[in-house]
Structures are given as C-alpha cells and as structure tokens.
Amino acid sequence: MADPGLCSRLLTPQRLLDVVMRRSLAPPQVRCFENGTELHPDAYLTRQVTRRGQSLPVVNMDRVGQLLRSGCTLVLDALDAFDPTMELACRALQWWSREAVQVNTYLTTADAAGFSLHWDDHDVVIVQIAGEKSWEVRSASRPVPMYRDAEPNTAPSEDIVWSGTMQAGDVMHIPRGYWHQATRTDRGEEGYSLHVTFGFVKRTGVDWLTWVADRSREREPFRHDLDRWGGPGALAGQQERLVAEVQRLLADYPVADYLAAREQERPPPRQVATGSVFGPPTAVVCVAEFPPHVTHRGDAVEVRAGGKKLTFSAKAEPALAMLLSGHPVELASVSEECGVNAAVLADALIKEGVCAELTEALSSGCTGLVPTGS
Incomplete structure (x- = not known):
C-alpha cells in the first residue's frame, strides 16, 4: 500500500475483538482454531440469558483471551455486515470490480498454525493489516475449479x-x-498477525446458462411436457423445436445482458431509514451495491439500481451525478451548485434504497477512505 496508515484505518485487532464482543455470533460466522484444528464452539462460546429468559450465543471473551495468549487463529466472516468501514471498503471494491465482495478477517497469535493447504472457489485479495504471516501459494491443479463441479479437486x-x-x-x-x-x-511465541481477505465472487458461463434457463419459462414451448409417449418421431420433433428455441433464447439473452441485469437487480443493503422522524437528512451517500446505471430518455433521466427504476427530469442530472457518486454529499451544497432541490431528489433515492442518510456510523466509515463530495 502506498499509505501504510490505511491499514489501521481499515481495522485493528482491538476493533475486531470489540465487534466480536458486542454481537451474538455463532459458527460458521465466527470460528477459532488451535494447532490448525477447529475448536468446538464450547471452547470459545457461551450462552447469555436475558432478563426475559432469551438465550443468545456470544463469544466468551475471557476464553478467547486465554486462547490468544497461548496461540490461536480467530476467524470472523462477513465483517462488512457489522463494520461501516469494511462495508464501505467492500462497496468500493464492488464498484471497481463489478463483482460481489465479502471480507473475512483472521487474527493469529504467537506461533499458531493456519489452515492447511487449500483452494478457494473465488478470487481473493489479501491485505495484511498488522504483524507478519508466512505464506505459500501454489498454482491450480484443475483449471478454474468450482464449488459445485463435475469432479473433485x-x-x-x-x-x-x-x-x-x-x-x-x-x-x-x-x-x-x-x-x-x-x-x-x-x-x-511472540507477536501476532491480522489480515483481511476480500472475496470476489465472479460469474461463470454456468451462471449465465442458469440465468438463461430461467428466462425459458417465459416461452410456451419450454413449458410443455416432454412427449415421452408420442413415439420416437414425436419426441425427436419436439427436441428439434426446442433446440431451435434454445438458439433463439441464447441470442436474445447475451452475456452482457446477464451481467447488467445482475448489477441492476441486486437488492440494496440494509440501512438506517428514519423517514425524517428526527428531522430531514442533511447529507446522504449512495449505497447501491454496484454503480447506478444512468441513461437519457428524451427529456428525462432514468436511474437503475437496487432492483429499481427511477425517472427524473433531465435538469436533475448534475445533482444526480453528485448524489450517486458514492461520496458523502451535503444536500445544501448540491442544491446550491446545481440549482435544484436536492432534498426532493434525495428523498426519492432514499425511499428506494439507492441512497441512505449519512448516519454517524456511515460518516465514520467514510472518513479517510472516501473523499467527501461538495
């Protein structure tokens, strides 16, 4: 990294442990390994009983502390679901790569072993946050293996x-x-390592064919029963008609359409939505999983994101460019610069989940990672 200070901005061991402490967690989202072997959850989890008798699994921080002192690996999957900084980091990587991204974290202490030699069914980008860790990387033994594959790897x-x-x-x-x-x-026996792994789940030809197969339900020939009892001639005729229809289907739904649909139809993430109960929002940030797709339709501008299609007047385009940039923006600044009522635009974008109110947590997550828009 050009800026080493970004490491501690992304995460620290203390912040990771604080996240673990303050949430109800259970395997496989949180796991602990000792000598390369996964420990039974009883070794690091306990049950917390609320005043009304509700029992919740929580990490026993005293036991985890003992394990960390003796040497272990603590794993927390999908930290982006809990931490606004990691949420912003994953969203930035999704906008850059146009692929779904999740971040997992690994805290290893003393001379603990990690996972044994293995491969992942997705690309990963590993960022060493603190400390040191030794790695060995080998080439693939099967070209582009998949989680669900034709043969084991x-x-x-x-x-x-x-x-x-x-x-x-x-x-x-x-x-x-x-x-x-x-x-x-x-x-x-001294020291530790903290690294995060950003997983990029890329799409394959199998995914495209699965999507096209789902589109076949729209066409009547594919909904008919296969003619098992009409004799060889009837079945062969039906197959010939289906093959021709498959060719038309593949031509009508190219790979580019699949990739675009995947981005535009992905639902928005959960965000705080107050409905202005505590006052109208003064700043917003775009939270669409992928860059919103903006197109011109005559005197209108069409925005597709989060499975929604929104239409605005063409004069709103400069303001929309700022609101959908992925940068936190002050609505008053947008209104002044673009000459439109940015609050009205933001209200529509917030209701559809394309933008979110800039809460204190989101603002903190953006600080030092995402420049603030004017």
Whole structure:
C-alpha cells in the first residue's frame, strides 16, 4: 500500500475483538482454531440469558483471551455486515470490480498454525493489516475449479508460485483454484498477525446458462411436457423445436445482458431509514451495491439500481451525478451548485434504497477512505 496508515484505518485487532464482543455470533460466522484444528464452539462460546429468559450465543471473551495468549487463529466472516468501514471498503471494491465482495478477517497469535493447504472457489485479495504471516501459494491443479463441479479437486499442485512473509501494508491477489496456506509456526511465541481477505465472487458461463434457463419459462414451448409417449418421431420433433428455441433464447439473452441485469437487480443493503422522524437528512451517500446505471430518455433521466427504476427530469442530472457518486454529499451544497432541490431528489433515492442518510456510523466509515463530495 502506498499509505501504510490505511491499514489501521481499515481495522485493528482491538476493533475486531470489540465487534466480536458486542454481537451474538455463532459458527460458521465466527470460528477459532488451535494447532490448525477447529475448536468446538464450547471452547470459545457461551450462552447469555436475558432478563426475559432469551438465550443468545456470544463469544466468551475471557476464553478467547486465554486462547490468544497461548496461540490461536480467530476467524470472523462477513465483517462488512457489522463494520461501516469494511462495508464501505467492500462497496468500493464492488464498484471497481463489478463483482460481489465479502471480507473475512483472521487474527493469529504467537506461533499458531493456519489452515492447511487449500483452494478457494473465488478470487481473493489479501491485505495484511498488522504483524507478519508466512505464506505459500501454489498454482491450480484443475483449471478454474468450482464449488459445485463435475469432479473433485483434491490433489494439490506441486508448483510453488510464491512463498514469503506478508507484512503490514502488503497486498496479494490469489486467483480462484490456486492452492495456498498461511502460518505463524515459524514466527516464535511472540507477536501476532491480522489480515483481511476480500472475496470476489465472479460469474461463470454456468451462471449465465442458469440465468438463461430461467428466462425459458417465459416461452410456451419450454413449458410443455416432454412427449415421452408420442413415439420416437414425436419426441425427436419436439427436441428439434426446442433446440431451435434454445438458439433463439441464447441470442436474445447475451452475456452482457446477464451481467447488467445482475448489477441492476441486486437488492440494496440494509440501512438506517428514519423517514425524517428526527428531522430531514442533511447529507446522504449512495449505497447501491454496484454503480447506478444512468441513461437519457428524451427529456428525462432514468436511474437503475437496487432492483429499481427511477425517472427524473433531465435538469436533475448534475445533482444526480453528485448524489450517486458514492461520496458523502451535503444536500445544501448540491442544491446550491446545481440549482435544484436536492432534498426532493434525495428523498426519492432514499425511499428506494439507492441512497441512505449519512448516519454517524456511515460518516465514520467514510472518513479517510472516501473523499467527501461538495
């Protein structure tokens, strides 16, 4: 990283442990490993009983503290669901890559071992946040393996692509299918490592064909029963008609349309929505999972995002560009600069989940990561 200070801005061990402490968590979202073996949840979880008798699983911080002192790996998946900074980081990476992104975190202490040699069914970008960890990366032994595949992929490659130590600020990309493992067994009994793994779930030809197959329900020939009892001639005729219809279907629904639909139809994430109960919002930020798609329709501007289609007057386009930029923006500044009532535009975008009120948590998450728009 060009700016090492970004590491602590993204996450610190203390902030990770604070997140773990303040939420009801259970495996597989939170896991703990000792000597490379996953511990039974009873080793680090307990039940917290509320005043009304509700029992919630929570991490036993005293036990986790003991495990950290002796050497272990604490894993928390999908930190972006709990932490506004990581939420913003994942959204920025989604806008950049145009793929869904999730971030998992790994805190390893002393000389604890990590996972054994394995491969992931998605690309990962690993960011070493603090401390050091030794890595070994090997090439793929099966081209582009999948989670649900035609055959297993269990034999590691012997081809070592890279091995070395990642230090704070180092970033590494590991493509899907590449074998890898990380450990601190060579680091001694002092120190720790904190790294985050951004997972990029890219789409494949299988995903496109599945999407096209779902579109086939719109066409009558595919909804008819297969003619099992009409004889070989009838079945062959039906197959010929279906094959022709499949070719038309593939032509009508190209890959580009699938990728665009996937972005535009992805529902918006959960956000605080007060409905102006505590006063109208003064600042907003776009929270669409992917960059909103803006097109001109005569004297109108059409915005597609979060599974919604919104139409605005063409004169609103400059203001919409600011509101949909992904930067936090002050509505008064937008109104003054663009000569329109930005609050009215923002209200429509907030109601449809495309933008969100800039809460204190969202503002904190943006600080130092996303420049503030004027």
